[in-house]
Amino acid sequence: MEHASDHWSIGIFVAVLSIIILYKIVTAQRGKPPTIRRIAGLNAIDEAVGRATEMGRPILMVPGIGGLDIPALQALNIFGYIGRSVARFGNRTILAVADPQLVGVGEEVIRDAYTSAGRPELFNAEDVRFLSDRQFAFASGVAGVIEREKVAASFLMGAFFAESLIIAEVGQRVGAIQVAATNQFTQLPFFIATCDYVLLGDEFYAASAYLSKNPTLLGSIVGQDYAKLLILIVVILGTLSACGVLMLPAGHVHDLLQRFMDLFKS
Amino acid sequence: MRTLFHSIPHTHPLYYVALLATVAAGIGILALLQALPTRLRRPLIALVTFLGGLYYAAEFFIPTGWGVHKGVDGNFLSPYFDKVANISSVLGSFSIGLGVFSLIGMHLRIASRRRESWGFSLMLLISFVAMTIFTLLNEYAGKSVVIPSVAGHSSITNHDIYVVLFNGGLASLDSAMFALIGFFIISASYRAFRIRSVEATLLMASAIIVMLGQVTLGSWLTGGLPSHGPLAFFRFENMSEYILVHLNAPAQRAVTFGLALGVLATSLRLWLSLERGLYFDQE
Amino acid sequence: MDNNVWQKLQSIDPRALYVVVLVMISASIVLPGLTLPIIPGQQSKDAFNAVVKAANTPGSKFMLVSGWWSASTRGENDPQTRAILTHLMRLHVPFGVLSFDPQNPQLMDNIETSLAQKYGYVYGRDYINFGYQVAPAQTLKGIVTNMKGTLKTDWHSKPLETFPVMANVNSIKDVAAVIDITPVSSLDAWLGLVVQKYHTPFIYVPTAVMAPEGYPYRDSGQVAGIVIGVKGAGDYETLLGVKMQGTQVSTALSMVYALIILLVIVGNIGYHGARRAAALQAAGEGRGQS
Amino acid sequence: MSADYLHHLLLPKLLLGAIGTIAILSLVFRENKLYRLFEHVFLGLATGYGLATTWTQVLRPKWWDPMVGGGEWIWILAAPLGLMFYGVYTKKFAWMARLIFGLYFGLAAGTVFQGFAEEYVPQIRASFKPLIAHGAVTAAMAVNNWIFVIILICVLVYFFFAFEQNSAVIKRSASAGRVMLMIAFGAIFGSTIMIREALLIDRIRFLLIEWLQLGHIFR
Known part of the structure; x- marks a missing residue:
């Protein structure tokens, strides 16, 4: 088991990244909220929701199959915003989950969305559905829901694995507008092939900030950018050090460069 | 403790x-x-x-x-x-009850009120009860529960039924659902691999090179090239390996860094209750 | 050409494609004569030669086969295992199977028993199953110095001392080669904990998805050869001069891949044809107005 | 058709597996009653199995056995605390569910520091690659290292959200990053096809060879 003190440099590096993010959150909360770049997939949400309502067909949301993890909570957070939009249009939201705890959390999120949009009477607890915590049983259940409810839009966000293609292809077949985001790099190509919009990489984590324009979340995104910049600088310095270590004869500079590289060695 | x-x-x-x-x-x-x-x-x-x-x-x-x-x-x-x-x-x-009540509760309501296509819900309930009972029996009773012979057949044990439910049922359905992707991946590539833009073309080209690097068909097509020397690079298996190791890996790593920072930031906000949004804002 | 034709080419009903795939796969499975000739890849050849070399090196010929796979990757790992074990039995090499997945011992046993009869292999004399190892890292560390003390029994809980095949196998030094059949990241564990100690020849037999993990180690010589997925199994069978599942599945795969490439070409012809037709039409309308 | 063959076809384990497989695979053509039947059976079996194994693999060994067999009476406290999850069903106690979910949010968030240090920092270290051919580093390796670093940087730049991308260099790097991403996605797509088809072939083999035993007919 790794501890910070096993390699203090690594522990401190993780702490520094955290502090950068927290600092940017605090400054954004106090000052002028920052702006972030456009994320194409998210502009399509209102259009998708509106079209679904015209067609009189419901909207499906799936927060992945990873259980109560950070990606699922991020997905539910985004679904909360989309849910408000759905509620304003007076449409139905079906939330399909693969974890018992997410039934509890998900029900509250969707209920809150309908309540804060002023349409609490439209919320139906039966539309927050636990299907299975078993990967392919869940996929079969979601495919069934998509086919029988003829969903008009589906939002697939969170940790998806091989089942991604089953869910998205069935959605494609019923003509649903699909927006997807996942932390699993290996599933992104399949979402790209089947969905209308895909949030790549950490666009997923920027989505809630983009939708809510909430200073805390926007500040967090700025912090993440600075943390990313720090990683970029470290990689460039490390690459230059690697060149130096290779070329320079043994001596102080050589040792210094080697020591810099070893800061990140576990 | x-x-x-x-x-x-x-x-x-x-x-x-x-x-x-x-x-x-x-x-x-x-x-x-x-x-x-x-x-x-x-x-x-x-x-x-x-x-x-x-x-x-x-x-x-x-x-x-x-x-x-x-x-x-x-x-x-x-x-x-x-x-x-x-x-x-x-x-x-x-918390497992939250899941069981959600699924079983809904189908109990459908079955008991004879709502539309309630027969399917009934089958779900029967499968649920049978699987629960026979999994537990298998754990606790081994093979000891003998169900007496039916119409001339030799008698069977609880374990036999468990095997039918698990291997014939659950495991087969799992593999069948997984195998569906074998069909879907074909229609997905047919639709997605179009020379529409530079991006789409590159996606298609790299997918096809990697595919051909993996099957006999690819070995046929470029089998005539020498196995050593500069031309060997253009054998599909070598180009495929190059794409996977040298082009895919750094892109994947860069995305991973961004995702990791996203998790770090989300965790920090959750942990310190900084999130002022849905769910967390309610009393 | 009529614009409708272009449209049709780029929007073939997926269900038609599924039927074609179904027929192609079924035919290659049911008709044993329907196989495509296979050109074995260099990596498969290296693996094959490494096994032959290890079997001909003086000293203990005992080989370790490690299985990390379960029924879920049976499609790839079963043909691989069949090809490898056939080779070992032909070379009269004694071997032991280590399983790192609870389902694996049974799956391995099915393959062993189906092949053993043909090659006169007897359990306990010529080969052995060590069963499911709960803690991979500890097992791997242990077998380097003390094989019997670490593994203790076979998968039926019978002490290893009672099996003639284990008589002279005490540590990794008595192992002529390690063959790792795996759908997971097991490579680092084997290389780090076992193989590098005495430079035991190591043959990597992964699913296609896992194969890239092995490339860097092949260049450095730590991996003697790689048998990649079903294609590798087919290569291996060709090198053995037999036609089994690997060849059949390789054939089916080549046909499916050819279909995909054909579809991509057809789809693109349709797409660009339609665009050109639309452009021509627009140009024609333009002329009419002037 | 011989009696033996018929008997084989009707073996419950094989028969259920075969019909279930056909039912599930039929979804590719369209949703139908047979699929719907087995979808419901699947969900029922999976939930039953999940419930039973939650008891046999978690609650019995980790909770009941230590509490009863080991005399660790304090474990009974888990029962009233576990009850808090069910607050979601009432308005009055809903906040208690939020309380216990809050605990789990905390647990999920708390592991992030260790996870980052163990999983990602080594990847940062592994990205320090020499760009010059010298000594053990061949010219080909140096070229590959250049490619590695350039792709890594371009893709990282693409994912900046808050910094304004107004310099031409940055803009071009970002779009190059997107292009490199597409190549990577293509590679993943291509390398996944084999295992997916292998699984489909395995299922068709199950139906045709293991169940219908068609292999013998044509041999």
């Missing part, structure tokens, strides 16, 4: 006293929580969230060797690692 709460053999009367007292204390805690003024609820939730994350964070950041004897790995919090994981998985398991 062990020093605070001595275990008592369950044959001892005191054990039952301790059990009852703990249950009473537990209910007392719940009652006390409920009696708490409403405005204190949100800070309390924030506190509990913070404490939940604090163990792992502190266990990581506190230097090894603090508060433990020499030779023990980690710090004074480390010996509880398994205990915390156990408690969290046990307590978490109590």
Whole structure:
């Protein structure tokens, strides 16, 4: 088991990244909220929701199959915003989950969305559905829901694995507008092939900030950018050090460069 | 833990006293929580969230060797690692009812009110009950429950039924659902691999090169090229390997860094209850 | 050409494609004569030669086969295992199977028993199953110095001392080669904990998805050869001069891949044809107005 | 058709597996009653199995056995605390569910520091690659290292959200990053096809060879 003190440099590096993010959150909360770049997939949400309502067909949301993890909570957070939009249009939201705890959390999120949009009477607890915590049983259940409810839009966000293609292809077949985001790099190509919009990489984590324009979340995104910049600088310095270590004869500079590289060695 | 709460053999009367007292204390805690003024609820939730994350964070950041004897790995919090994981998985398991009630409850309602296509719901309920019973029987009774012979067939045991349900049912359905992707991946590539833009073209080209690097068909097409020297690079298996190792890996790594920072930031906001959004904002 | 034709080419009903795939796969499975000739890749050849070399090196010929796969990757790992074990039995090499997945011992046993009869292999004399190892890292560390002490029993809980095949196998030094059949990241564990100690020849037999993990180690010589997925199994069978599942599945795969490439070409012809037709039409309308 | 063959076809384990497989695979053509039947059976079996194994693999060994067999009476406290999850069903106690979910949010968040240090920092270290051919580093390796670093940087730049991308260099790097991403996605797509088809072939083999035993007919 790794501890910070096993390699203090690594522990401190993780702490520094955290502090950068927290600092940017605090400054954004106090000052002028920052702006972030456009994320194409998210502009399509209102259009998708509106079209679904015209067609009189419901909207499906799936927060992945990873259980109560950070990606699922991020997905539910985004679904909360989309849910408000759905509620304003007076449409139905079906939330399909693969974890018992997410039934509890998900029900509250969707209920809150309908309540804060002023349409609490439209919320139906039966539309927050636990299907299975078993990967392919869940996929079969979601495919069934998509086919029988003829969903008009589906939002697939969170940790998806091989089942991604089953869910998205069935959605494609019923003509649903699909927006997807996942932390699993290996599933992104399949979402790209089947969905209308895909949030790549950490666009997923920027989505809630983009939708809510909430200073805390926007500040967090700025912090993440600075943390990313720090990683970029470290990689460039490390690459230059690697060149130096290779070329320079043994001596102080050589040792210094080697020591810099070893800061990140576990 | 062990020093605070001595275990008592369950044959001892005191054990039952301790059990009852703990249950009473537990209910007392719940009652006390409920009696708490409403405005204190949100800070309390924030506190509990913070404490939940604090163990792992502190266990990581506190230097090894603090508060433990020499030779023990980690710090004074480390010996509880398994205990915390156990408690969290046990307590978490109590939530399984939320899932079961959601699914089974809905189908019970459909079946009992004979709503549209209630027969399917009935089959779901029967499968659920049968699987629960025979999985438990298999665990507890081994092969001992013999179901007497039916219409001349030799008698069968509970284990035989379990095998039919598990292998014939659950495992087969799992593999069949997985195998569906074999069909879907073909229609997906037919639709997606179009020379529409530079991006789409590159996606298609790299997919096809990697595909051909994996099958005999590819070996045929470029089998004539020498296996050594500069031209060997253009054999599909070599181009495919190059794309996977040298072009895919750095792109994947860069995306991973961004995702990792996203998780770090989301975790920090959750842990410190900085999130002022849905769910977390309600009392 | 009529614009409708272009449209049709780029929007073939997926169900038609599924039927074609179904027929192609079924035919290649049911008709044993329907196989495509296979050109074995260099990596498969290296693996094959490494096994032959290890079997001909003086000293203990005992080989370790490690299985990390379960029924879920049976499609790839079963043909691989069949090809490898056929080779070992032909070379009269004694071997032991270590399983790192609870389902694996049974799956391995099915393959062993189906092949054993043909090659006169007897359990306990010529080969052995060590069963499911719960803690991979500890097992791997242990077998380096003390094989019997670490593994203790076979998968039926019979002490290893009772099996003649184990008589002279005490540590990793008595192992002529390690063959790792795996759908998971097991490579680092084997290389780090076992192989590098005495430079035991190591043959990597992964699913296609896992194969890239092995490339860097092949260049450095730590991996003697890689048998990649079903294609590798087919290559291996060709090198053995037999036609089994690997060849059949390789054939089916080549046909499916050819279909995909054909579809991509057809789809693109349709897409660009339609665009050109639309452009021509627009140009024609333009002329009419002037 | 011989009696033996018929008997084989009707073996319950094989028969259920075969019909179930056909039912599930039929979804590719369209949703139908047979699929719907087995979808419901699947969900029922999976939930039953999940419930039973939650008891046999988690609650019995980690909770019941230590509590009863080991006399660790304090474990009974998990029962009233576990009850808090069910607060979601009532308005009055809903906040208690939020309380216990809060605990789990905390647990999920708390592991992030260790996870980051163990999983990602080594990847940062592994990205320090020499760009010059010298000594053990061949010219080909140096070229590959250049490619590695350039792709890594371009893709990282693409994912900046808050910094304004107004310099031409940055803009071009970002779009190059997107292009490199597409190549990577193509590679993943291409390398996944084989295992997916292998699984489909395995299922068709199950139906045709293991169940219908058609292999013998044509041999």
